[in-house]
Amino acid sequence: MARPAMNQVDYADVQGLLRFGYKHMTQARYALLRIKNAAAARAWLRTAPVSNAMLMNPPPTTALQVAFTAPGLRALGVAESVIAGFSHAFRGGMTQENRARELGDVADNAPEYWHWGGPANEVHLVVMFFADPQAFDAFVQASTGDVWNEAFAEAQWLHTENLDGVEPFGFADGISQPQLDWESQQQAAHIRYDYSNVVALGEFLLGYCNEYGKLTDRPLLDPDAANTDLLPALDAPAKKDLGRNGTYLVMRQLEQDVRAFWQFVHRQAGGNEAEAQMLAAAMVGRTRAGDALVPVQQQPIPGTGTNPEQIRQNQFTFDHDPSGARCPFGAHVRRANPRNTDFPGRPTSLLKKLITVLGFGPQGFRDDLMSSVRFHRILRRGREYGCELKPEDALAPAPPDDPRRGLHFICLNANIARQFEFIQNAWMASSKFSGLTGETDPLLGNHQPVPGCPVTSVFTVQRDNALRQRVTGLPQFVMVRGGAYFFLPSLRALRYIARAGDQ
Amino acid sequence: MTPQTQFMILAPIMPAREAELRQLLASMNHAPGRVNPDNTLIPFAQFDTLHVARLLILDDQTTADVGVHGLPVPAYPLYFALLGDIDGNENAFLQELARRAAVGLSMLFSCCEGFTSTADLVAWMKRHRSPAIANYVNCRGRTLWQVREEAALRDALENYLTRHASALEKMPPREIHAQLAAFIKEETAISRLMLSAEEPTPLGWWIKDTLHLIGLPVLLLLALPLLIVAAPFYLLRLRQLEKTDPALYPSVDQAWSDALALGEDHDVTNQFSAMGSLKPGLLRLLTTLGVLLTVNYAARHLVRPGRLGRIRSIHFARWVFIGGAKPWALVKTARRAAFFSNYDGSVESYMDDFINKAGFGLNASFSNAIGYPRTNWLVLDGCADECKYKEYLRRHTLPTQVWYKAYPGLTAIDLERNTRIRCGLESASMSNEEISAWLALL
Known part of the structure; x- marks a missing residue:
């Protein structure tokens, strides 16, 4: 048997969430836990039925995933010197004062008010259960016996709702997802001129080359008896790579005020239904069905899968909408993924390239304002919660017992600071995105004043050859109710962690 | 045109007084990273020509790095620095500074x-x-005046557009332009708005600038034969050094990184201060000098307004040798350099911008410092080793105790937009395309 190449991924070592969204398992619940008894917790982890990323036929009916916060690793007995190898963002946590400020988690979003993950209700680990509805309860019961009860103080169970690919505001969601370059076929390039959905494996899986052609920092250990099972580091074969085949998982509970959203757009539209739908679509950057607001281009975007609908809904960039007249610059999807490349335009000669690099190229106001998107992609794995409220029903006033609804936002990335935090800070929460001013993301923005910018609650709809329209006084539609940074280990790393404190 | 100048005052701190100095500096802030512009020590807000200023203790954590080159660790004094960017003449500013902040400065x-x-x-x-x-x-x-006048202009237009939105939204671009131009004319006539004309360029400055513009290329031309002869030897030695310079990649201390972050992201603009030691040897020193003189020349005479290469988020930046004002002093004494800048956005986006848009320049200037990720041919690789580069940069970053910017909430792009709006308003002959582009700025 041929030996597998060094950089070939051992799917049996990767937690399944990296490869699958487990959409067919329509039930999911997340247990946010604190460790009560470290020895019992390790014992539970050793026998936990954690699912890997192997393709199975027939597909499984249950899946379980585990991820840890930095305090969680500490509570399990992982050595401080090992924890020091994880990223600053992970170690510092989402609730650090400066991070909270960067992420827009201030005022009503502040961690002190969070239902979980805040300073008063820190979380150690999350256990994610996925299953077919009929198998769900039995699966949870079987996985959470006496050892579980001894090990964990149950912080909170987060329930999810299957809204069939539609997020609570009523828009199709999860259309644009990066496609992982599992086989590492794409050569690392210094400059890419085309937008692609195929992203280097190392952007999502630690231990492999990222978009810079380098390996992201992660804990590398000197070999000893406790870590013989870990894989070697590709860039330092003498070291054991605790990060390899693992990644970071960002989780945020985003409560969505669906009534406020639809009531606001209807008020703005003077009660005109069609105009309200248009404004809502402009704010999101897609129609409710998920169609882009800019024309579909001729060539499909590489890495958009095999589903014709998926391919079509991804078959665009914003190159043909330089004025924002079709899809406003500040629209949610245009902020989240500007679909740009490393270079403005495509230079036809080396000289032209040099001219642009040196800043002597076109001097348009909006030229070259955004960072290249391929360094800022995330793999989204979130699920909705709370019962569905159709947009047409959202116009009615809220009953006294109106249930809370929203999104348990989950994303995977190898570099929290450069991926999740960058998108949230520089693109979503920024009042200066893409040459705009006075507006943050129309859906996610907290619309809090920043020094010198008292107003950040505007949404601008650009128009060609006419004055733009300004929508003012956007209320905050999304409230952050919890959040944390987790490490989603490989199965090997999980076994290492589960033995960490046992001498 | 009123040219901008920079000033920097640098003095060694008496070790016994460091704690007191830190307390004084802290008293100038409302909170870490949030200056009180009216603080009693230096009431920044009173200065009409001061764009940005900072006060900091150059607490370089990396002086021991010279050890990897087998050099003894020098005992540097701890320096205090006061620096800023101003309109006009440095002398005049220092006089004003001494007048308005005599007590504070003395303290x-x-x-x-x-x-x-x-x-x-x-x-x-x-x-x-x-x-x-x-x-x-x-x-x-x-100038700062211009920044303020143009910001007020934009605010006035924004208010006017809000009040008349329904009528203006149906109007063709040229009519909107005419109506707004008339409105602004009225506002300036009754002095509710000011749009001052440009001051004449000081003759002395113009002469010096022109001499600089011509002088450096002439010198370069004269030295060309020598440079051509030296080039192969230089490259050979450079390649040798690039391959053998000791690597040094300690990750930055979490507490240090957290302390830096506490002072950041309070405004849409941030300050950046960093410091490090140069690699030993004449080649590194000459390379640093050559690169920085080139950068200075390009920044002064060549770059387009608002752009440093492809980067559009930097308000002011400078490279300074610490402890030796004259370059020749470097050979013997100071071999440390510092970089100070004022940039828009978070430090993460700033670092990414540099890696992706100006990596070559970054490599050329910073790779002569100890511990920088390995470069090839001076401009290649280096910072493209993203994680190592970011750790390197954060490790060399200095906490800036006090930082002031005269226009909080305004990015370099905002300033450019406001200037473009004004230019468009004042222009009587714009094509339809130009009018549309102008309208899109509003």
Whole structure:
């Protein structure tokens, strides 16, 4: 048997969430836990039925995933010197004062008010259960016996709702997802001129080359008896790579005020239904069905899968909408993924390239304002919660017992600071995105004043050859109710962690 | 045109007074990273020509790095620095500074070596000047007055557009332009708005600038034969050094990184201060000088307004040799350099911008410092080793105790937009395309 190449991924070592969204398992619940008894917790982890990323036929009916916060690793007995190898963002946590400020988690979003993950209700680990509805309860019961009860103080169970690919505001969601370059076929390039959905494996899986052609920092250990099972580091074969085949998982509970959203757009539209739908679509950057607001281009975007609908809904960039007249610059999807490349335009000669690099190229106001998107992609794995409220029903006033609804936002990335935090800070929460001013993301923005910018609650709809329209006084539609940074280990790393404190 | 100048005063701190100095600096802030512009020590807000300023203790954590080159660790004094970017003449500014902040400056400088309460403040500051070797100004000639006038102009337009939105939204671009131009004309006529004309360029400055513009290429031309002969030897030695320079990649201390972050992201703009030691040897020193003189020349004479290469988020930046104002002093004494900038966005986006848009320049200037990720041919690789580069940069970053910017909430792009709006308003002959592009700025 041929030996597998060094950089070939051992799917049996990767937690399944990296490869699958487990959409067919329509039930999911997340247990946010604190460790009560470290020895019992390790014992539970050793026998936990954690699912890997192997393709199975027939597909499984249950899946379980585990991820840890930095305090969680500490509570399990992982050595401080090992924890020091994880990223600053992970170690510092989402609730650090400066991070909270960067992420827009201030005022009503502040961690002190969070239902979980805040300073008063820190979380150690999350256990994610996925299953077919009929198998769900039995699966949870079987996985959470006496050892579980001894090990964990149950912080909170987060329930999810299957809204069939539609997020609570009523828009199709999860259309644009990066496609992982599992086989590492794409050569690392210094400059890419085309937008692609195929992203280097190392952007999502630690231990492999990222978009810079380098390996992201992660804990590398000197070999000893406790870590013989870990894989070697590709860039330092003498070291054991605790990060390899693992990644970071960002989780945020985003409560969505669906009534406020639809009531606001209807008020703005003077009660005109069609105009309200248009404004809502402009704010999101897609129609409710998920169609882009800019024309579909001729060539499909590489890495958009095999589903014709998926391919079509991804078959665009914003190159043909330089004025924002079709899809406003500040629209949610245009902020989240500007679909740009490393270079403005495509230079036809080396000289032209040099001219642009040196800043002597076109001097348009909006030229070259955004960072290249391929360094800022995330793999989204979130699920909705709370019962569905159709947009047409959202116009009615809220009953006294109106249930809370929203999104348990989950994303995977190898570099929290450069991926999740960058998108949230520089693109979503920024009042200066893409040459705009006075507006943050129309859906996610907290619309809090920043020094010198008292107003950040505007949404601008650009128009060609006419004055733009300004929508003012956007209320905050999304409230952050919890959040944390987790490490989603490989199965090997999980076994290492589960033995960490046992001498 | 009123040119921008920079000033920097640098003095060693008396070790016994460091704690006191830190307390004084902290008293100038509302909170870490949030300056009180009306603080009693230096009431920044009173200065009409001061764009940005900072006060900091150059607490370089990396002086021991020279050890990897087998050198002994020098015992540097701990320096205190006061620096800023201003409109017009440095002399005039220092006079004004001494006039408005005499007591505060005396309190601060009395924590430094060689200051006595009877000293002439201006003379003392001039003796402690630490000029930049390279300097960048986002838009030469844009004064603080202009920034404020144009910001007020935009606010006035925004209010007018809000009040008349329903009528204007149906109007063709040229009519909107005419109506707004008329409105602004009225506003300026009754002095509710000011749009001052450009001041004449000071003759002395113009002569010096022109000499600089011509002088450097002439010198280069004269030295060309020598440079051609030296080039192969230089490249050979450079390649050798690049391959053998000891690597040094300690990750930055979490507490240090957290302390830096506490002072950041309070405004849409951030300050950045960093410091490090140069690699030993004449080649590295000459390379640094050559690169920085080139950067300075390009920034002064070549770059387009608002752009440093492809980067559009930097207001002001400078490179300074620390402890040796004159380059020749470097050979013997100071081999440390510092970089100070004022940029828009978070430090993460700033670092990414540099890696992706100006990596070559970054490599050329920073790779002569100890511990920088390995480069090839001076400009290649280096910072493309993203994680190592970011750790390197954060490790060399200095906490800036006090940082002031005269226009919080405004990015370099905002300033450019406001200037473009004004230029468009004042222009009587624009094509339809130009009018549409102008309208899109509003």
